[in-house]
Amino acid sequence: MTAATGMSSYVTSELVRLDRERILHPLLPDGREDRTVLVKGEGCRVWDADGREYLDASAVLGLMQVGHGRRELAAVAAEQMCRLEYFHTWGTITNDRAIELAARLTDLAPKGLDRVFYTSGGAEGNEIALRLARFYHHRKGASGRNWILSRHTAYHGIGYGSGSLSGSPVYHEGFGPVVPNVHFLTPPHPYQKQWYDGEDPTDFCVRELETAINKIGPHRIAAMIGEPVMGGYGAVVPPSDYWPRVAEVLRRHGILLIFDEVVTAFGRTGRWFSAEHFGVVPDILVTAKGITSGYIPHGAVLVNEQVAEVVGADGGFPIGYTYTGHPTACAVALANLDIIEKEGLLANATETGAYLAAELRDRLLDLPAVGDVRQIGLMLAIQLVSDKESRDDLPGGTLQVTDVLREQAGIIVRSNPHALIVTPPLVLDRGTADKIVDGFRFVLERLGTDGFVH
Template sequence: MPNYWGPFAQLKEQTNAILEVANYNGLMAELNDALFIDRSDIAYYVDLAKEAGGPILELGCGSGRVTLPLLSGGYHVTGVDNSQDMLDILSKRMQHRSREEQSRLTMCREDARNFQLGNAFSLVIFPYCSLLLFTDPADRKSILKSVRRHLTSSGLFAFDAPVQESLNQERIFELDLPIESGKTVVTLGIKTYHEQKVMLENSLFQVAKSTNKRYTILEYKKLALFAEGELEQELQEAGFYVYKRIPTLSDNGKTLRYLYVCGKSDTDTYPLWHPYMPHNQLPNHVLTLVSGQGCRVTDQHGKTYIDASGGLWSVQCGLGNTYIIDAITKQLSTLSYGTLFAGRGNEPALALARKLVELAPYPLEWVYLTGSGSESVELSIKLARQFWHFAGLANKNRIVYLDQSYHGTFFGSMGVSGLYPAKETVGPGLPGLDCINAPNPDNCPPNQDYETYALTCAEQLETVARLKSDQIAAFIIEPVLGSAGVVIPPQAYFDRIAEICQRHNILLIVDEIATGFGRTGAWFCSTHFGIKPDIMLLSKGITSGYLPLGATLFSAEIGNRLLAHGAGIMHGSSHNGNPACCVAALATIDVLTNQQLIKRAREAGHYVRELLEQMKNEQPNVSGIRSLGLMAGVALCQNDHKPATKEQVAVIYELLKRKGVLAYPAVSSVVFFPALTITDDELQTVVQKLGEVLSSVQLVNNGTRMR
């Protein structure tokens, strides 16, 4: 392939006035600065520096186009370049900077393919598409190996690269750009050679200096060209994963260039799959915890966090509670396993069933013990359908659910979860389901008050019941929708739902899996709103998360109908009623009672609400605070007041984690479900760190920009 092609080759043949130099008295450095000065990726590198929060290594630092803004931001930068000319230009520019900035810059002449420095970096950057200048895959492999060796375990590696699909056989641009001492017209040409996996970039600079000198400079570059997925494959083989891709250059709405941001992969094999998370993101996004006490947890690197999410909203009594641990240990040494199959039972299972009936917020006389919240939901669907089957109404089998609900991961509980991702990938779901809108205030029209909007949502249940007369078996609802961002419907909503269910003979299934056992400042959230469930679902806090357990409570009417027909419940698993799990639940109930943790949830809930409201007044990206007891949601919005995207919430979650606070990402919100034992000081720290994170970012145009 030629070095020069088309008009560039013709120009080279026709004139002797062309200077072909890497650097002509610093002129090429000035021209390259001009060529890239309007690109926004400098700001993205500054954002990444804020996110990484540590020393920075810049490969191919050149004349300092990226280096100088980083130094202005207060960062320590090590600049590496293989050209002494470029380092000399950077040194000259540094003479005009403060001594304090000069002290934060280290310059080294090194080859990017095999550099060896004495320290590790939180951020390594390789700007100007420089990685692609190495067209030999072996060279790129050496570079990536050196980068990985110099990167901290949680560090980031960033470089820019053109979008390969946007590269046509031949493309020419013309740009008019100012420079420090005049102006230049740049003709930039790109030509691709896909078989050789190379693209040529020819740049013609016609420079008019203020000194009346004129230069014509032709620059030639050869860049690596990748087939789809090849670049990502090289990164993966080198021990990196792509954390995110940021579009930095576009033309007519099409992205032409991305800034790749990568993290280090764990080189060990990782056979463990995690819920929902694509395995190719593991174990890079896994926070491996090794110990915990109270509301504090420690990871494998010794870093301590405040767990403000209570694990997965489960740890009511805090970690390491010796009363619960001792009760479990004693039971394991007495009867370590028991089943409820084949007419067998055990004392802890019966004692727990009696205790749950005693605590129920509304007369619920029967208990079925399960292994999880998802299983409790699964059973409730079967139970509702069985109830109407034995009433001679086998067609009354449809279940209504909310579009922003989350009830679990089994086939039935998945089906009634509006927020369950990618349901279609597991094939046809459970039949007989109807979805209506959840009363999320984020969706409330601006000209309507929230209660009126919520009642409009409730009327959708009435509409479904009328359209499908005598077919609706049950309506399932969370009294507070946690995964939707701690959405708390108004009292009028629950009153209207109760009227509709009563008029149309619809069973009301209340999912208290996340809201039960003191979380909202009462044993069960239903009591706040006077909700009268026919079936109530429990898990999570029932054992303070120490062992897996769930329960489905149901009314005398449902149980008596089964009794009248001599019917059993068509459900069961090997570990239902496990005695150690049941003892864990009984001990948890003791701790909640004896330590007055439900009262504490009310008091701490009021306190954290005040702190969050104060923070909201200072944060333009917070649209609302929603809380009840010690479950709180901070609703996030973009600068145009639209709800924050999933990706924006994920950034806030990650930044908060870096500051030592574990929250949980929800719909346009971050939510907090800490242990009921959390102290006021810990709550202050959580809100303070959240405020710091929100002050460091802007949520704009569906993206996140560091301030």
Template sequence: MTSAISRASGAVGAALADADRATLIHPTLPAHRTDRTLLVSGSGSRVRDADGREYLDASAVLGVTQVGHGRAELARAAAEQMTRLEYFHTWGTLSNDRAVELAARLSVLAPEPLRRVYFTSGGAEGNEIALRMARLYHHRRGERGRTAILSRRMAYHGIGYGSGGVSGFPVYHDGFGPSLPDVHFLTPPHPYRQEMFSGADVSDFCLAELRETIERIGPDRIAAMIGEPVMGGGGAVVPPADYWPRVAELLRSYGILLISDEVVTAYGRTGHWFAAEHFGVVPDIMVTAKGLTSGYIPHGAVLTTDEIAAEVTGDQGFPVGYTYTGHPTACAVALANLDIIEREGLPANAAAVGDHLGRRLAELAELPVVGEVRRLGLMLAVELTSDRASRRPLPNGTVEVADALREQAGIILRTNPYALVINPPLVFTREEADELADGLRSVLGRTGPDGHVR
């Protein structure tokens, strides 16, 4: 019976893979990759594929599923709302009870004075809105020359023409033609990459560069600086403790707004509800998404101050609206999701299990291929290197290592060219953390300086 079920599952998996290759365009997938992993179910921190194999989801998909997979209470929240009012928008004078309830709750959760909320369908949309708000704020105050945006290399803010335009990886610019104009990229505060700083203190170097850039462009031409509190796409890059307070103070002295991209870091991932609490810096505009609904339905929220909201709405109104702004079903799921995060103490669990996992991963530093382990809460990365002295990255990137982890150890995680990125669900347990650490050791211990897994 077991073998018959296995054969049936295998046939289903093969058929799905064939249909996938024939129809779907996958983000970031090179044409030569024809293999597929077809996932069909999940529970907690685990997912299962069409062939019945189970995997440990060490990435929370894309740093999204804070409360884990398969939470029936979120399905019920969506179903109940759909039977009442499945969809409406918040354009003009129209609103709905769920959007109002969620906005009120976020205004209490968020640090002062972020009390005004604009809903989106996700993080890229949120960053588009934040950029528009920043420019419009200055425009309506009479400072119409303030259009420039400051960002950082190795930053990721989405794939829209605005959000992609302020993302600091060449892949989001090459071949796409002109993007958002007047964007200026700064050095990321990446302590492991010492070669970026010419022997200087990381924060001192970055602040001197920021000040020089502002003076060169002209303070009266700059609308905002956008940044992730911890750089997710760059590989869980945790800045020095004094970096963000000094950046915020300098920007404020020039009248430049700070946009904090908390799409990954918000709703408990760093051990606080928001990473702003960890760094002691409250931005002018905060962009959130992902963990707001744990990915059960697309949703996002941009939070800002009364002052900025007053300027960008005013007598003319804010001239930007998405079809699904304030979607009541998404808001209902978000409210239920926040209930779970609060009731189960998931920010505290992220801090405690993150501490344990960080200690276990620190043991991997003895392996020749491991350059550094970074962590804040349950946002971690293992930087891989072909040579620890020079800190050179693996010559062919980290994809082969991630493939081996999935196929040989049953672990799914994300990569960038330099690091394995680990963002598990906030329901992750110490036992699952040990399983992850053991799986990483089993594969990285067989990884050579050429990046091949023996």
């Protein structure tokens, strides 16, 4: 890097060579030697080392709420670093920024979530949620309550605990679930009607939940964890009665409810927290990502008083991260929340998200490989299928489609084997939304049900 400009002194080819030789990438497809080297971002756009512009329709990983290149956030970080860059919040030590952010978060949160435990990210947050739930029951004299209910296809991070709660085989094969006693349930997915044997999805899921509780024994189950809206699987919005009915069953049996809102909080679904859509307040709520729009790693776990009082008694909760309550991260989070509020980004997520979804449905649902377009706020997914009747996935998945979108349409999206995941920054405007729709039409009208763009 050159000190004067902050730009790399390497040419692109050298950067690519060094990357291949020195960086171990997550999820790198076998045999791929190409790289897209990004060097600049502004709003909904990023640029690579050769000056090519891309439209970031992914908000990186669904977290860049306020858009790229916000100088006011850089200024807040710099000012805080000059004043008190870092100190821990262990024991009786604290700092003003951590206190201010805790007050702000609990004011915004669903009523009853009045305590905050800080982390550096989502996987850490779910690790803490898991420990809180089991420690809570242990402190209440029920150490045998060590089962956790999760759901197939869920994603809760890649820590050994959070990975054990994630419902895809890729997080277990070769690693093994480290946390014992995890039971996976069927998630509610209205598009995948074939999962429910002709039954209403909520009825099926609640009956399955009650069966699992009776089989395991309610006195052995600590908590159930779930994303209110499933992000990693592709904007799967449950029926409106799903979470209220699940919460009623859990409360009846003294089982804690954990909401993983790492993706869905801070405006992504058009509300501060997606729990608000369902009228359910969990016992523990995990956040990260959008809390700082990714400008600095940070996260916060919100806890109700009942859990906080139990785990905080008799010497306190015996777990703490090095960067718990990092003052610079807290300062950036406060400034980021200010931008979301002042610029009306929750309303924009609702309005522009609805517009984008309507345009995508109008332009794409007639195509043979497009099965569904789902949306809540600025959290969307385009389900790709080999057959609209069977709703089977494309052979070979969706990776080739994301490559073509980036290379031929200049649009960056994320994907899973089933769907393209569209989560633009919350600053998206209608003109930019139109460009996303045009780019998708340009590529997907050439996508065959064989999984190849022709």
